[in-house]
Amino acid sequence: xxxxxxxxxxGFNLAMPEQGQEFLASRIGxxxxxxxxxxxxxxxNVPESRLRPEPGLDALIETGPEERVRHxxxxxxxxxxxxxxxxxxxxxxGVAYPTNNDEVRTLLRWAAEQxxxxxxxxxxxxxxxHINPVDKGQPVLTVDMGRMNRLQDLDRESQIATFGAxxxxxxxxxxxxxxxxxxxxxxxxxxxxxxxxxxxSRSSGQQSLRYGRIEQLFAGGxxxxxxxxxxxxxxxxxxxxxxxxxxxxxxEGRLGLITEVKVRVTPLPKHESFHVVFFxxxxxxxxxxxxxxxxxxxxSMLRLSNAVETETQLALAGHPRLISMLESFxxxxxxxxxxxxxxxxxxxxxxxxxxxxxxxxxxxKSNNGxxxxxxxxxxxxxxxxxxxxxxEALWQMGYAVDTLETATDWxxxxxxxxxIETNLQESLADRQEHTHVFTHLSHxxxxxxxxxxxxxxxxxxxYEETLARWQKLKTSTSELIVNNRGTISHxxxxxxxxxxxxxVEKGELGMLAIRSLCDTxxxxxxxxxxxxxx
Ligand SMILES: Cc1cc2nc3c(=O)[nH]c(=O)nc-3n(C[C@H](O)[C@H](O)[C@H](O)COP(=O)(O)OP(=O)(O)OC[C@H]3O[C@@H](n4cnc5c(N)ncnc54)[C@H](O)[C@@H]3O)c2cc1C
Numbered sequence: 209x210x211x212x213x214x215x216x217x218x219g220f221n222l223a224m225p226e227q228g229q230e231f232l233a234s235r236i237g238x239x240x241x242x243x244x245x246x247x248x249x250x251x252x253n254v255p256e257s258r259l260r261p262e263p264g265l266d267a268l269i270e271t272g273p274e275e276r277v278r279h280x281x282x283x284x285x286x287x288x289x290x291x292x293x294x295x296x297x298x299x300x301x302g303v304a305y306p307t308n309n310d311e312v313r314t315l316l317r318w319a320a321e322q323x324x325x326x327x328x329x330x331x332x333x334x335x336x337x338h339i340n341p342v343d344k345g346q347p348v349l350t351v352d353m354g355r356m357n358r359l360q361d362l363d364r365e366s367q368i369a370t371f372g373a374x375x376x377x378x379x380x381x382x383x384x385x386x387x388x389x390x391x392x393x394x395x396x397x398x399x400x401x402x403x404x405x406x407x408x409s410r411s412s413g414q415q416s417l418r419y420g421r422i423e424q425l426f427a428g429g430x431x432x433x434x435x436x437x438x439x440x441x442x443x444x445x446x447x448x449x450x451x452x453x454x455x456x457x458x459x460e461g462r463l464g465l466i467t468e469v470k471v472r473v474t475p476l477p478k479h480e481s482f483h484v485v486f487f488x489x490x491x492x493x494x495x496x497x498x499x500x501x502x503x504x505x506x507x508s509m510l511r512l513s514n515a516v517e518t519e520t521q522l523a524l525a526g527h528p529r530l531i532s533m534l535e536s537f538x539x540x541x542x543x544x545x546x547x548x549x550x551x552x553x554x555x556x557x558x559x560x561x562x563x564x565x566x567x568x569x570x571x572x573k574s575n576n577g578x579x580x581x582x583x584x585x586x587x588x589x590x591x592x593x594x595x596x597x598x599x600e601a602l603w604q605m606g607y608a609v610d611t612l613e614t615a616t617d618w619x620x621x622x623x624x625x626x627x628i629e630t631n632l633q634e635s636l637a638d639r640q641e642h643t644h645v646f647t648h649l650s651h652x653x654x655x656x657x658x659x660x661x662x663x664x665x666x667x668x669x670x671y672e673e674t675l676a677r678w679q680k681l682k683t684s685t686s687e688l689i690v691n692n693r694g695t696i697s698h699x700x701x702x703x704x705x706x707x708x709x710x711x712v713e714k715g716e717l718g719m720l721a722i723r724s725l726c727d728t729x730x731x732x733x734x735x736x737x738x739x740x741x742x
Contacts, residue, residue, distance in 0.1 A: 212247050212278050213291035214603070215596045216399060222597035224605065225526035232607065232664065236642040239606020239666050242674070245294025250277050253294070257301040258347040265318060268311055269349065271302040279303045279350045280341065282334035283397075284705060285610040285678050292603070293671040298341045300327065300350040307355045309467050312432045315351060316465070319734055320434055324349050327736050328461035330405025331376055333397040335611070336703030338409065338460055342738045351465060353404055359383035360468065368427055368442050369473045373404025373466045389473040392419030395699070398593050404466045409701035410458040412651050412658075414592060417501075418508035418555055421651075421699075423457055425471045431456055433464030433729045442470050455725060460701060461736040463729040480555040482509065482585030483565065485577040486543040490514055493548035494649070496575035498618055500552070501652040503571065506564040509553035510652050514625075517646035517662070518549040524598075525587075534580070541578045550577065551588050602664065608674060609664045612685055614694035617656040621649070624694050625659050631685050632663045636677055641666060643681065651698060658698040702740045710740075 211218045232239075254273035261269045270276075276299040281287035290296050301324075306312045319326045327350045329339050341348040353374030361370040362384075369384060369391070377398035380391055393413040395401055401411070407429075412421045419425065428440035440453050456463065487493035497512045513521060522531050538547060552568055554561040569579055602609050612632075616624050625647055632645045644664040651658040663681060668674040682705070690696050690712040697706055711719050723741055726733075 210278075210400070211600075212274075213244065214288065214600050215283060216600075220594075220597060222594055222601055224598065224601040225524065227526070227528055228524040229605065231520070231523035232602075232605075232644065235644045236607075236664065236666055239602075240669075241604055241606040242292065242667055242671060244292045247274070247277065250294045250296065254299050259302045259324070259349060261302070262318065265304075265314065268306060268315070269302045269304045273299075275303045276300050276350075279329060279332065279339070279352060282332050282337065282339050282703075284335045284337055284703075285608060285682075286337065286675065286705070287340070288599075288603070288608075289671055289675050289678070295671065298343050298348075300341045301347040302349050303329075304349055304351045305355050306351065306353070309430065309432060309437070312351070312465050312467055313437075315349070316432060316434055319349060320732065322347075323732070324734070325737055326351055326465075326734055328404075328408065328465050329353065330374060330402035330408070331397070331400040333401040333405070334409065334703055335700050336697065337705040338701060338703035338736070338739050340704060342704070344737055353402060353465070353467075356467060357402075362387055362389070362473075366442070367473050367475075368470050370429070370468055370470045371403050373402065373407075373429075373469050375403045375469075376400060377402075384473055385476065388476050390419075390476050391425060391471055391473055393422060393425055393471075394592070396593065396596060403469045403471070407457055407466055407469055408460055410699070411701075412699040414511075414650070415509045415553065415555070416651050417510055418506075418553075419474065423454070426453065426457060427470045427472050428453060429456075429466060429470045430468040431464040431466050434732075434734060435729055438464065440470075458701065460703065460740040462726045462740050464735070477555045478557055479561045480508070480553065481561065481565075481582050482551060482553045482589045483568070483582055484580050484584040484588075485550045485552070485569075485572045486518075486538050486580065487548045487550065487572075487575065487577050488543045489546050490548055492575040492577070493550060494621065496572050496577055497550065497649060497652060497657070499571050499575070500568060501657075502654050503567070504654075505567045505571065506554070506556065506560060507552050507568060508555035509551070510650065511551045512649045513549045513551075514647045515546045515548055516644075517648050518547055520644070520646050521549065538578055538580075542576060543578050549584075551585055553585070553589075603667075606667050607664050608667050608678065609662065610678065610682070611660060611662050612682070612689070613658055613660045613698050613700060614689045614696070615651065615653075615656060615658040615698035616692075616694045620693050621657065621659065624689070624692050625661075627688050627692055628659065628661050628685055631688055632661065632681055635681050635684055636665060639668075639677070641677070659694070704738050707738065707740060707742050 251273040257271035356372030
């Protein structure tokens with residue numbers, strides 16, 4: 209059963225090793241957990257639904273409190289605080305579960321007639337407030353696409369697969385794998401996020417270096433809108449004016465409900481392995497990463513942790529004896545304090561992976577990298593989708609954790625990274641609180657890369673104070689990002705949390721163009737109000 213107030217399956221927990229607890233306490237002090245609301249206590253406070261589904265629709269729509277609680281929030285830290293405190297503020301009035309295009313069209317027609325706000329919902333893994341209802345005086349219906357979760361067609365010749373938009377990551381891969389194919393889209397939220405959600409929020413997977421971002425994978429499909437059905441043909445490339453497919457990417461539920469997603473798939477690779485190299489310092493590690501990507505070395509995944517992230521990961525890894533042996537080995541080879549860990553993947557035929565590995569090792573060696581083989585890489589691969597469970601363990605210890613991510617050109621990476629980290633480290637000083645901050649680079653391009661920063665701080669004596677701490681950290685750092693040549697989001701999207709910062713990036717005319725697109729498809733502003741655009 210999915211956790212109603214946090215990440216993942218409630219039957220699975222990831223324990224924090226003792227050294228990890230000591231490490232965090234030494235950095236930011238001991239945590240003092242807040243007490244959590246229970247599901248029952250939240251359900252009794254859910255107001256009566258304002259929806260009166262007409263006959264025929266009532267079978268599609270659930271209005272019971274638990275369904276509404278479970279669809280009221282996503283996974284941002286602000287969402288966590290709402291769920292843990294029981295202070296949700298607002299619930300959808302009901303949750304619809306359509307199973308086909310006709311039912312989606314019926315829901316759209318009914319919502320337009322009754323002036324009901326509709327929120328398209330994939331896996332609810334948004335970390336930017338995308339799916340949270342807002343109080344505008346009208347009833348709100350969340351449309352959970354989870355029952356449209358099948359592989360509908362596989363065109364082997366063109367390598368195009370068609371999925372119901374509500375198909376979650378594991379079902380995408382297992383249904384393709386049965387035919388010998390992969391999509392290769394692996395966001396860290398893979399376990400719960402859906403293919404429609406990936407398109408709607410312009411997602412990026414951990415192996416985007418090989419398979420591309422969702423923009424490259426999304427070939428076409430079907431969108432049900434308030435103005436009719438939009439069919440996006442699967443053409444490999446086209447110079448026929450602006451691309452409608454591009455308008456749907458990142459539309460965040462504002463233009464319509466994506467019901468079918470056609471994606472470009474790849475035969476399953478024969479070989480794949482993940483490798484780890486340590487560098488003595490950040491400068492050599494960052495230079496090696498840039499050279500690898502600008503050299504077009506055929507890696508399928510690349511991630512570079514800065515010194516604090518490297519230290520944190522080793523502290524949280526458990527197995528202190530093994531880690532201490534590794535540190536002695538690295539130290540003897542020049543990678544001591546301040547070392548930075550790079551993880552990379554090679555995927556393909558035996559020849560492709562051999563040649564990519566050789567090239568990568570040469571570039572790393574020329575930048576003083578110490579190659580350590582596949583052991584740590586295998587660990588990364590095994591744990592890649594379970595790491596979000598650590599958030600639960602941290603919460604139980606009295607720590608809040610959140611991430612900020614952006615992308616910028618190579619010439620600005622260090623400058624922006626330092627601004628982000630320094631601001632996060634210093635923002636709670638007025639409260640005599642420390643923040644533990646660390647960063648990795650990932651999603652590399654010849655032009656630049658994404659910067660992904662994690663910050664951990666102690667929860668305050670109350671939920672209000674904890675939320676105030678988060679707001680200060682998040683708002684001031686988001687302002688710094690957009691004012692220093694960073695995007696407000698490389699992969700998490702805009703939602704409601706990032707919407708105030710979008711105009712800096714898009715400009716007045718750009719915002720006008722986005723708004724007029726929303727007005728064309730949804731003139732009465734029925735769909736997902738305040739997401740993407742205020
Ligand atoms: C632990 C964790 C790790 C994450 N890691 C990554 C990562 O590595 N890469 C990454 O890109 N993101 C990541 N995310 C963010 C999130 O998972 C992505 O934004 C994901 O694409 C959202 O998919 P979803 O199905 O959960 O969509 P939801 O959260 O349900 O919805 C997101 C938006 O898309 C709209 N939407 C959803 N489905 C449809 C549809 N069928 N039609 C129209 N609109 C729709 C919603 O209205 C909403 O605006 C992470 C989140 C968490 C919590």
